Structure formats: C-alpha cells, structure tokens
Amino acid sequence: MTIKHHLTENLLMGYAAGTLPEAFNLVVASHVSMCDTCRAALESYEALGGAVLESRGVDLADDGLAACLARLDDAPVADRPAPVRPVPGALPAPLRDYIGGDIDAIRWRPVGGGVKQAILPTSDAASARLLFIPAGAAVPDHGHRGMELTMVLQGAFADETDHFGRGDVEIADEELEHTPVADIGADCICLAATDAPLRFRSLIPRLLQPFLKI
Ligand SMILES: [Zn+2]
Secondary structure, three states: OOOOOOOOHHHHHHHHHOOOOHHHHHHHHHHHHHOHHHHHHHHHHHHHOHHHHHHOOOOHHHHHHHHHHHHHHOOOOOOOOOOOOOOOOOOOHHHHHHHOOOHHHOOOEEEEOOEEEEEEOOOOOOEEEEEEEOOOOEOOOEEEOOOEEEEEEEOOEEOOOOEEOOOOEEEEOOOOOEOOEEOOOOOEEEEEEEOOOEEEOOHHHHHHHHHHOO
C-alpha cells in the first residue's frame, strides 16, 4: 500500500494538542494507524508538546516538567482515539471501536444513486460518517462551507484534483467543488469528517440534507 495523500502539519499538531473536534480526531487516528510517515510526525509533535503546554496555560517555570506531563495526562482521551496499527484489509482499529465491529457491522442508510452512508456518533463540533460509493458511481457534486476530510478505507476514488486510494486523505476546503467518482474495480468506502454542512448544488440532496445530517 502506498499512501500519497497525507495529513497536514496543522491536523497532526491539533490532534497532538487535543484541540480538534472528535470527528477529525477519528480521521487522524485512522490515517496515522495506516501511515508510517504521519505516525512518525505525530510522535515528534507529541514529544515536543511545547505548544500544547502553552495553550493549556501551563507555566513551565512554575510547574516544572513533571507537572506539565501530569497535566497532559489529564487531557480528555475519550474523544481522541489512539492510532493503533490496523489488521490488513480491515477497518482501522479506531474506527472499529466506533462501529462496534468491522465493515460487516456498519449500518448503512441509502442516500440515493446507490450511495449509502452511516453517521458515526461524535461530538457536535464536526460530524463523521462512512460513505459507500458503488464501483464507478459518483457522489453528488458539492462544495464545502468548512473543512472536509475524506479518507479512503476500501477501493479508490478520483475527483477533479487527483486519485485517492486506501489510506489517502483528501482535505477539502471552501475553495473546492468536486465530484468524487469511485474507481470501476471495487466499491469505495470512505470515512468523511466535516465541520460544516455541505452545500449540495443540486436540489434534491439539498432538500434531504437536514434529514441525512450531512
Ligand atoms: Zn500520512
């Protein structure tokens, strides 16, 4: 497996600092569990930790290193899944914890055009969902109001920007309007996290948006 599309420094640092919404943490933990490059970067940020201590209002001179480390241990971990290495071919461990099983345990809901989704339970700051895109099918053309992270778990997809395979993360912002299309060879399953409602361009998905929670 060759991962081409990685996490940004900001996302890795945000994860290390515990400042990302839970849905984004889930994407980071899942990618890091499959990516040696990002895992090494994350470990260096976690070792560094200076920015974290600053943001938590810890005074190094007063508290000393031990106290700082203790403070770090107090960081909420429930919404920061640990990046454990995955079983080959299966979902990353952080995701399996959310689903309560592997791919066969996902409770899909149809979205239309053969596309299915499963909303994952995360905090309201951002939403996370699994997307099932049948081989050769497209997700409706849409733009974004915030940031959207899409990680490929199975199969692959391509859009106007590039081609994304297993483990790859596409980072989309308000600039990007795209139509992801799954490769012909296999159904594509993605983990997508977004911190704002998507702006679908065609009418029907926009009408359905409040019900689909995407
Ligand atoms: Zn990576």
